[in-house]
C-alpha cells in the first residue's frame with residue numbers, strides 16, 4: 001500500500017508532475033496512513049481480520065463489575081478490561097495489587113472487594129511508572145498504611161514529573177527486592193525493555209507467574225514499534241531474560257489474553273525474524289539510495305534517503321507478513337513499524 005504513494009512522490013519530482021495533480025492543488029501527501037473510506041487504495045478493508053485462534057482465547061467481561069476477573073492460580077487473579085491488564089493476589093495478610101491502570105476506573109477496587117470482601121488491601125506494586133498502567137492508583141489512595149512499591153528510579157521520575165493518578169511510592173528498591181507477603185513470595189527485578197527510566201519484572205515463583213509490562217501482545221504481533229520501546233536492544237535481549245524464569249503465565253499488560261511461555265517464544269521468534277530480514281536487506285541500501293538520488297536529479301537527498309528506507313521497510317514488511325500472518329494476529333497492521341524500528345536501529349549501530 002505504500003509503494004504507490006512513494007512512486008507518486010518521486011514521479012512528481014522527476015518531471016512527471018503534469019500527469020498527476022501537484023501537491024499544492026491537493027492535500028499533502030500523508031504517506032503511510034490508513035483511510036476509513038472503503039474505496040480508497042489504502043482502505044482499512046485491506047487489513048486482515050483477527051485470527052480465529054486468537055479470538056478463541058479472548059477474555060470476556062463480567063458486566064457486573066465491568067472487568068474480566070479470573071483466578072489463574074489459587075489466590076491469584078488476572079484482570080483485564082480487554083485492552084489493559086493487571087492482577088491481584090490474595091495472601092494471608094491481605095491483598096496485593098499488581099498495577100492499577102486508570103482505564104479500570106474504580107472497578108478494580110470493586111472486583112477485589114467482591115473476591116476478598118474481608119481482606120484489607122496492603123500493597124500496590126508498580127511494574128513501571130507510566131500513567132496508562134498505574135494512573136488508577138488514586139482509587140487506592142484512601143487506604144491507610146497502603147505500601148506502594150516501585151523501583152527507586154520510578155520514584156525519582158515521579159518527583160520530577162507529576163503523573164496524574166500515579167501514587168508516590170512508599171517503599172523503593174534499586175535493582176531487586178524479594179518480598180514475602182502473607183505466605184506469598186514476590187520477586188521484583190528491574191530491567192530496561194520499555195520505559196525511559198526502568199521497568200520491573202514481577203515474579204511469583206510458586207504460581208509460575210511472570211509479569212513484564214508493555215512487551216508482547218499474546219496472540220498478536222507486538223504493538224507499534226515493538227511495544228513502543230525506548231530501548232530496542234534491551235527489548236530484543238529481554239526475551240532470553242524472561243525465558244530464564246520458570247513460568248507458565250505471562251502477563252504483558254495488553255489485550256484481553258493472558259500470555260504463556262509459547263507466546264513469549266513466538267514473540268521472540270517474530271522479533272528476531274524482523275531483525276534478520278532487515279539486516280539482510282541492508283546490503284541493498286546504497287543502491288536504493290543512489291537510484292532515488294538520481295531520480296530526483298541529486299537535488300533532494302532527504303527524499304532519496306526516505307525512498308531507500310521505505311523500500312527496505314516495505315520489502316521487509318511483505319516478507320514478515322507472508323511468514324507470520326497465519327501465526328499471529330494483526331501482523332499486517334504493525335509489521336511496517338517493526339521493520340522501520342529495526343531498520344533505524346541497524347542504520348545507527
Ligand SMILES: [Zn+2]
Nearest residue numbers: 130133194214
Ligand atoms: Zn508503558
